Amino acid sequence: xxxxxxxxxxxxxxxxxxxxxxxxxxxxxxxxxxxxxxxxxxxxxxxxxxxxxxxxxxxxxxxxxxxxxxxxxxxxxxxxxxxxxxxxxxxxxxxxxxxxxxxxxxxxxxxxxxxxxxxxxxxxxxxxxxxxxxxxxxxxxxxxxxxxxxxxxxxxxxxxxxxxxxxxxxxxxxxxxxxxxxxxxxxxxxxxxxxxxxxxxxxxxxxxxxxxxxxxxxxxxxxxxxxxxxxxxxxxxxxxxxxxxxxxxxxxxxxxxxxxxxxxxxxxxxxxxxxxxxxxxxxxxxxxxxxxxxxxxxxxxxxxxxxxxxxxxxxxxxxxxxxxxxxxxxxxxxxxxxxxxxxxxxxxxxxxxxxxxxxxxxxxxxxxxxxxxxxxxxxxxxxxxxxxxxxxxxxxxxxxxxxxxxxxxxxxxxxxxxxxxxxxxxxxxxxxxxxxxxxxxxxxxxxxxxxxxxxxxxxxxxxxxxxxxxxxxxxxxxxxxxxxxxxxxxxxxxxxxxxxxxxxxxxxxxxxxxxxxxxxxxxxxxxxxxxxxxxxxxxxxxxxxxxxxxxxxxxxxxxxxxxxxxxxxxxxxxxxxxxxxxxxxxxxxxxxxxxxxxxxxxxxxxxxxxxxxxxxxxxxxxxx
Amino acid sequence: xxxxxxxxxxxxxxxxxxxxxxxxxxxxxxxxxxxxxxxxxxxxxxxxxxxxxxxxxxxxxxxxxxxxxxxxxxxxxxxxxxxxxxxxxxxxxxxxxxxxxxxxxxx
Numbered sequence: 001x002x003x004x005x006x007x008x009x010x011x012x013x014x015x016x017x018x019x020x021x022x023x024x025x026x027x028x029x030x031x032x033x034x035x036x037x038x039x040x041x042x043x044x045x046x047x048x049x050x051x052x053x054x055x056x057x058x059x060x061x062x063x064x065x066x067x068x069x070x071x072x073x074x075x076x077x078x079x080x081x082x083x084x085x086x087x088x089x090x091x092x093x094x095x096x097x098x099x100x101x102x103x104x105x106x107x108x109x110x111x112x113x114x115x116x117x118x119x120x121x122x123x124x125x126x127x128x129x130x131x132x133x134x135x136x137x138x139x140x141x142x143x144x145x146x147x148x149x150x151x152x153x154x155x156x157x158x159x160x161x162x163x164x165x166x167x168x169x170x171x172x173x174x175x176x177x178x179x180x181x182x183x184x185x186x187x188x189x190x191x192x193x194x195x196x197x198x199x200x201x202x203x204x205x206x207x208x209x210x211x212x213x214x215x216x217x218x219x220x221x222x223x224x225x226x227x228x229x230x231x232x233x234x235x236x237x238x239x240x241x242x243x244x245x246x247x248x249x250x251x252x253x254x255x256x257x258x259x260x261x262x263x264x265x266x267x268x269x270x271x272x273x274x275x276x277x278x279x280x281x282x283x284x285x286x287x288x289x290x291x292x293x294x295x296x297x298x299x300x301x302x303x304x305x306x307x308x309x310x311x312x313x314x315x316x317x318x319x320x321x322x323x324x325x326x327x328x329x330x331x332x333x334x335x336x337x338x339x340x341x342x343x344x345x346x347x348x349x350x351x352x353x354x355x356x357x358x359x360x361x362x363x364x365x366x367x368x369x370x371x372x373x374x375x376x377x378x379x380x381x382x383x384x385x386x387x388x389x390x391x392x393x394x395x396x397x398x399x400x401x402x403x404x405x406x407x408x409x410x411x412x413x414x415x416x417x418x419x420x421x422x423x424x425x426x427x428x429x430x431x432x433x434x435x436x437x438x439x440x441x442x443x444x445x446x447x448x449x450x451x452x453x454x455x456x457x458x459x460x461x462x463x464x465x466x467x468x469x470x471x472x473x474x475x476x477x478x479x480x481x482x483x484x485x486x487x488x489x490x491x492x493x494x495x496x497x498x499x500x501x502x503x504x505x506x507x508x509x510x511x512x513x514x515x516x517x518x519x520x521x522x523x524x525x526x527x528x529x530x531x532x533x534x535x536x537x538x539x540x541x542x543x544x545x546x547x548x549x550x551x552x553x554x555x556x557x558x559x560x561x562x563x564x565x566x567x568x569x570x571x572x573x574x575x576x577x578x579x580x581x582x583x584x585x586x587x588x589x590x591x592x593x594x595x596x597x598x599x600x601x602x603x604x605x606x607x608x609x610x611x612x613x614x615x616x617x618x619x620x621x622x623x624x
Numbered sequence: 625x626x627x628x629x630x631x632x633x634x635x636x637x638x639x640x641x642x643x644x645x646x647x648x649x650x651x652x653x654x655x656x657x658x659x660x661x662x663x664x665x666x667x668x669x670x671x672x673x674x675x676x677x678x679x680x681x682x683x684x685x686x687x688x689x690x691x692x693x694x695x696x697x698x699x700x701x702x703x704x705x706x707x708x709x710x711x712x713x714x715x716x717x718x719x720x721x722x723x724x725x726x727x728x729x730x731x
Contacts, residue, residue, distance in 0.1 A: 008668060
C-alpha cells in the first residue's frame with residue numbers, strides 16, 4: 001500500500017491527489033533533489049548505495065561509445081580514466097559560446113563551435129550542454145520518483161541569480177528534455193533564504209553569500225512582513241571552490257616541476273587538491289601522496305596557513321561583488337541583519353572569517369551549505385504544486401540588467417530598469433520617424449549603457465502594417481513582459497489601427513555572467529561618456545528629422561517663398577549638414593535652431609495658406 | 625478501544641514534531657472520500673478538539689475523533705521503508721477492501 005506522510009492540520013489532501021513536487025539544485029559540482037515530507041524539507045537519497053551517505057549526485061556525466069550514459073559518483077571516481085568523455089561542471093558551459101569556454105583554460109574536451117552554444121564531441125556523439133544537463137536531471141528525476149513512489153507533478157530548479165535569459169532558457173530546455181515539468185526557476189540565494197525560514201523571522205535585510213563549486217553569487221534580500229524582495233544581486237561566474245583546487249594543484253605542479261602533466265595527471269592532481277582542501281578545514285596540516293602515470297608518485301604536504309595565504313586573493317575577489325551589491329541596494333554594511341552562507345566552499349575557514357569580518361555579523365551556517373538551496377527549492381515546489389496555501393509566501397525576484405529598445409541614432413531606450421522586481425510588465429509609447437512610415441523594426445536590447453552597440457542584442461522583430469501617417473503621429477505601444485522565471489517577451493501595437501507584432505526573446509545563447517558583471521561595471525565607468533554620447537546622438541537625430549521636414553515642406557510649398565527666403569533656408573540647411581556628423585552636440589543644436597528660425601516665416605505662410613484653403617468657398621454658417 | 629504506534633513510528637513522529645517546532649501529537653482519522661469509500665488522514669495536531677480520544681504509545685499522543693475511531697479501532701501504525709520510499713503504514717483490522725494503492729479503503 002501507499003505510505004502516508006503527515007500533513008499540516010486541516011491540509012490533508014484527498015487520496016491520489018497528493019502532488020509530488022521536488023526542488024532540484026542543479027549545481028556545478030554536485031546536484032541534489034529534495035522534497036517536503038511530513039512538513040519538513042529533506043534531501044532524497046541519491047541512489048540506493050549512496051557511497052558516502054552525502055545524498056549528493058556529482059554533476060558528472062560519462063558517455064560511452066555504445067551510447068550508454070553514466071551519471072554521478074561512478075563516473076566522478078573514474079573521471080581520470082576517460083577525461084575527454086567525462087563531462088564535469090557542465091553548468092559553466094550552459095548558454096556559452098566558444099570564446100567564453102576558452103577562458104576556462106585547459107579543458108580535456110573536444111569543443112565544437114555551434115551557433116549560440118558550444119557543443120562537445122563525445123564517444124556517444126555530439127552533446128550540447130543542454131543535453132548533458134538533461135542527463136543529470138533525468139537521473140535526479142528517477143531518484144525522486146523511486147524515493148517518492150510516484151510520478152512528479154513538477155520541480156523547482158534553482159539557477160544562479162546571475163543567469164541571464166539564455167542560460168535560464170537553456171536550463172528550462174534541459175528540464176523539458178529530462179521529462180520534468182518546471183514549476184519555476186528560482187534563484188539559488190532566494191532558495192537558501194527560504195530554507196533558513198527567514199520568511200518566518202522579523203523584518204530585516206539579509207545577505208546571501210554563495211560560494212559554490214564554480215560560481216560566486218551575492219544577493220541582498222529584503223524581508224518585509226514575510227515577503228522577500230531581492231534588492232540586488234552580483235557575483236562572479238568564474239570563481240568557486242574549483243579555483244581553490246586549481247590553486248593548490250598549480251602550486252604542486254610548480255613545486256615539483258610538472259609543467260607538462262597530461263590530462264589524466266591533471267585530473268588526479270585536482271582530485272587530490274580537493275581532498276586536501278576539504279581536510280584542511282579540520283586539520284592544520286595535511287600530507288598525501290598522489291599516484292601519477294608511469295608509476296610516478298608525488299608526495300605533497302600543505303599547511304592551513306600556506307593554503308590560506310595562496311588563496312587569499314581568491315577570497316578577496318568575492319568581496320568586490322559584495323560591495324557592489326551593497327551599493328546597488330543603497331545599503332551600508334550596518335544595515336545587513338544576517339548573512340546566509342551557501343555552497344560547500346563556505347566551509348573553508350578563511351572564507352568564513354573574511355565574510356564575518358566584512359559584515360561584522362555572526363553567520364547563518366547551521367544548515368548544511370551543500371543542501372540548503374535544494375531544501376529551499378523543495379519548500380517552494382511544495383507551495384507551487386498546491387500542497388500548501390501559497391499566500392504565505394510571495395516571492396519577488398529582480399532582473400539583473402535593464403531591458404529596452406533601440407531608438408533612432410543607435411540609442412538604447414530603457415523600458416524596464418535593472419533590479420525591477422519580476423514578474424513585471426511595462427509599456428512605453430514610441431512613434432514613427434519618417435512621414436508615411438509603414439513598418440518599424442524593433443530591436444530588443446539588454447544592458448546598462450546608453451548606446452545600443454555597447455548593450456547586448458536580445459532579438460529583433462518588425463511591426464508592419466502601420467497606416468501611413470506624418471512622422472510622429474503614429475502611437476506605437478511597446479510592452480515588455482518578464483515572467484517569474486526571468487524570461488522576456490516583447491510586443492508592439494500601433495494603437496490607431498491595432499496592428500501588432502510580438503517576440504518571445506529566445507536570445508542567442510552566449511552572454512556570460514562575467515560579461516554581465518563587466519557590462520555593469522562599464523555602465524558605471526562610462527556613465528558620463530555615455531551621457532554625452534546620448535546628447536550627441538539625440539541632437540543628430542533631431543537635426544536630421546528637421547532637415548527632412550524642411551525638405552518635405554520645400555517640395556510641397558516652395559512657391560510660397562521668394563528667392564531671398566529660399567537662399568536663407570538653403571544656407572542654414574547647408575550649415576547644419578556641415579556639422580551634423582561631427583561630435584559637438586552644442587554646435588549641432590545651434591545650427592538646428594538657426595535652420596528652424598530661418599523657416600519660421602515659411603511655416604507661418606504655409607499655415608495661413610492651409611487655413612484659407614480650408615475656409616475657401618464655405619459660408620460662415622457652415623463653420624459654426 | 626485503542627490505536628497504537630510501533631516504536632519506530634513513534635520515533636519518527638517525535639522527530640517530525642521536533643523539527644516542526646510545535647504540535648502536541650498526531651491526528652489519525654478517516655474521511656469519506658476516495659475511490660474506495662474512505663481515506664486515511666494523518667495530520668499534526670496543534671490543538672486537540674474536546675471530543676477527541678487520545679491514545680499514547682512510546683510517549684507520542686495520537687488523537688482520534690469518535691466517528692473515525694469506529695472504522696480504525698485496533699489499528700497499528702508503523703513506519704516503514706520500501707526501497708527508497710519511506711512513510712507510515714497501517715494495519716487496520718476493520719479494513720475489508722481497499723483500492724490498489726491503499727490510500728482509501730472500505731469496512
